[in-house]
Amino acid sequence: MAISLADYKRSIPLILCFIFGILYAFEWYVDIRVGDFSLSYYLEHDMLNYFNAMYSVAIGIGAINIFRIHYRRFTRRRKYWEYSLLVLILIPVMAVISVFGGRWAIDPKGVVVPRWVYDSLAPTWNFLYWNIMSLISQTMFSLLGFFIISAGYRAFRARNIDSIILLISGILVVLGQAPINASVWPGFETIKNWLMDVPNVAGRRGILLGAAIGALAYGVRVIFWYERRPTLAGGE
Amino acid sequence: MHGMTIYQLEVVLRSGRVAQGVLLVIIGILTVYALEKAKRRPEAIKVRKIPAIDAFEEAVGRATEMGRPVFYTPGMSGLGSLTTLSALSILDYVARLTARYNVPIIVANRNWVVYQVAEGIVKNAYLAEGKADQFNPEMVRYIASWQFAFAAGCLGIFFRERPAANFYMGYYYAESLELAESGYRIGAVQIAGTTSTAQLPFFVAACDYVLIGEELYAAAAFLARDPKIVGVLLAHDLSKILTLAIILIGAIAITAGSTIILDILSK
Numbered sequence: 249m250a251i252s253l254a255d256y257k258r259s260i261p262l263i264l265c266f267i268f269g270i271l272y273a274f275e276w277y278v279d280i281r282v283g284d285f286s287l288s289y290y291l292e293h294d295m296l297n298y299f300n301a302m303y304s305v306a307i308g309i310g311a312i313n314i315f316r317i318h319y320r321r322f323t324r325r326r327k328y329w330e331y332s333l334l335v336l337i338l339i340p341v342m343a344v345i346s347v348f349g350g351r352w353a354i355d356p357k358g359v360v361v362p363r364w365v366y367d368s369l370a371p372t373w374n375f376l377y378w379n380i381m382s383l384i385s386q387t388m389f390s391l392l393g394f395f396i397i398s399a400g401y402r403a404f405r406a407r408n409i410d411s412i413i414l415l416i417s418g419i420l421v422v423l424g425q426a427p428i429n430a431s432v433w434p435g436f437e438t439i440k441n442w443l444m445d446v447p448n449v450a451g452r453r454g455i456l457l458g459a460a461i462g463a464l465a466y467g468v469r470v471i472f473w474y475e476r477r478p479t480l481a482g483g484e
Numbered sequence: 485m486h487g488m489t490i491y492q493l494e495v496v497l498r499s500g501r502v503a504q505g506v507l508l509v510i511i512g513i514l515t516v517y518a519l520e521k522a523k524r525r526p527e528a529i530k531v532r533k534i535p536a537i538d539a540f541e542e543a544v545g546r547a548t549e550m551g552r553p554v555f556y557t558p559g560m561s562g563l564g565s566l567t568t569l570s571a572l573s574i575l576d577y578v579a580r581l582t583a584r585y586n587v588p589i590i591v592a593n594r595n596w597v598v599y600q601v602a603e604g605i606v607k608n609a610y611l612a613e614g615k616a617d618q619f620n621p622e623m624v625r626y627i628a629s630w631q632f633a634f635a636a637g638c639l640g641i642f643f644r645e646r647p648a649a650n651f652y653m654g655y656y657y658a659e660s661l662e663l664a665e666s667g668y669r670i671g672a673v674q675i676a677g678t679t680s681t682a683q684l685p686f687f688v689a690a691c692d693y694v695l696i697g698e699e700l701y702a703a704a705a706f707l708a709r710d711p712k713i714v715g716v717l718l719a720h721d722l723s724k725i726l727t728l729a730i731i732l733i734g735a736i737a738i739t740a741g742s743t744i745i746l747d748i749l750s751k
């Protein structure tokens with residue numbers, strides 16, 4: 249009976265999942281050594297280097313997706329096409345500057361690429377990275393403060409007994425955390441510590457324990473071919 | 485004559501992991517037992533209702549009525565994380581729903597390898613629903629690997645394309661609240677699922693439904709609508725009973741002054 253390409257596409261990921269799943273689970277508990285060879289060392293270092301190399305190459309496909317989407321948006325003059333044009337210009341510009349003048353430039357000592365290339369691009373990279381990218385990232389992070397206030401306002405509305413308990417606990421933790429708490433009443437800190445160390449830790453551990461068992465069972469499903477969706481091998 | 489080196493094969497148990505390994509084998513056997521039981525007698529598995537799972541179809545239906553897209557993100561981690569794999573399993577279900585209801589889906593990815601798998605899953609889902617012609621490569625997007633660049637990209641999608649249903653599945657960091665709060669502002673129905681205990685409170689505060697911890701894995705199994713896979717929920721419960729029994733016996737033993745359970749577990 250002839251085996252089609254679709255059969256191979258379906259079975260190869262499943263076989264690889266099984267082999268590597270069992271191998272990596274096995275080496276966590278048992279090491280096999282023959283002379284200088286160690287199975288654990290091989291899997292944790294040499295094999296991971298292969299994976300990392302494949303992983304790095306795959307970034308190109310992500311970049312192609314960004315270009316495809318924004319190129320279409322720009323050429324078809326869809327709404328907000330101006331932003332797409334900016335993306336199309338800035339990504340290659342930043343990529344070239346990073347490769348030749350960035351912190352991890354390919355040849356900063358000028359062995360192959362003339363040294364003046366690095367010297368002239370490095371200040372531009374520094375400006376773009378530290379004065380634009382880094383600041384935008386910090387701005388996004390600092391926005392969290394405002395989001396916490398608006399989400400906290402809704403979460404702490406006393407609608408039922410659960411939310412009243414949450415509201416009281418929240419107020420006590422905020423009071424315990426505030427720098428002024430010791431001068432108002434030292435007991436706030438004791439209450440805050442108890443809330444954080446006892447009910448909070450108990451709840452977190454319960455969730456983590458359940459999640460760890462769920463992950464373990466999910467891993468078994470993937471290795472033994474019950475769960476096929478993430479391997480793109482079909483659900484049946 | 486040349487000398488010949490004879491190598492000796494050594495099998496070394498890695499210390500401190502033996503008890504872990506035994507527990508893994510026991511939980512593995514319980515899982516396979518539960519899956520086989522579900523295959524033979526699916527009616528024997530009774531599943532507790534989780535409101536967030538019931539809300540999936542409702543959320544996609546709402547997006548259909550409003551003529552607005554569905555937004556889905558499989559989280560911040562890579563393919564090495566089981567949380568991400570679980571989120572991809574759930575994506576299969578959501579993509580099938582969007583294909584069935586003829587509503588566009590936008591899948592935003594932070595990791596370029598996850599992006600490729602997500603694209604394959606969405607394509608397969610449209611194919612399975614007989615809507616291959618409606619699949620558009622622009623549905624699955626790689627946004628950026630930098631955490632806040634990804635968050636900014638998602639926020640841009642929210643305010644430009646105004647999805648009516650947002651799904652945040654997988655592992656998240658500080659951007660969780662930015663996504664969930666912005667989604668709330670555009671009036672989307674929001675369903676989140678994560679195992680990150682640090683981000684769960686943010687999702688609970690800002691989303692309509694949340695899959696907490698193991699419920700994410702349970703949802704991945706339940707939404708497969710395959711009795712074989714649903715059997716894994718029984719394995720979760722059996723494993724939890726086993727773990728709780730060990731914790732209880734350990735606590736009693738420690739209280740009585742014995743470290744026997746501690747000694748066994750640290751072998």
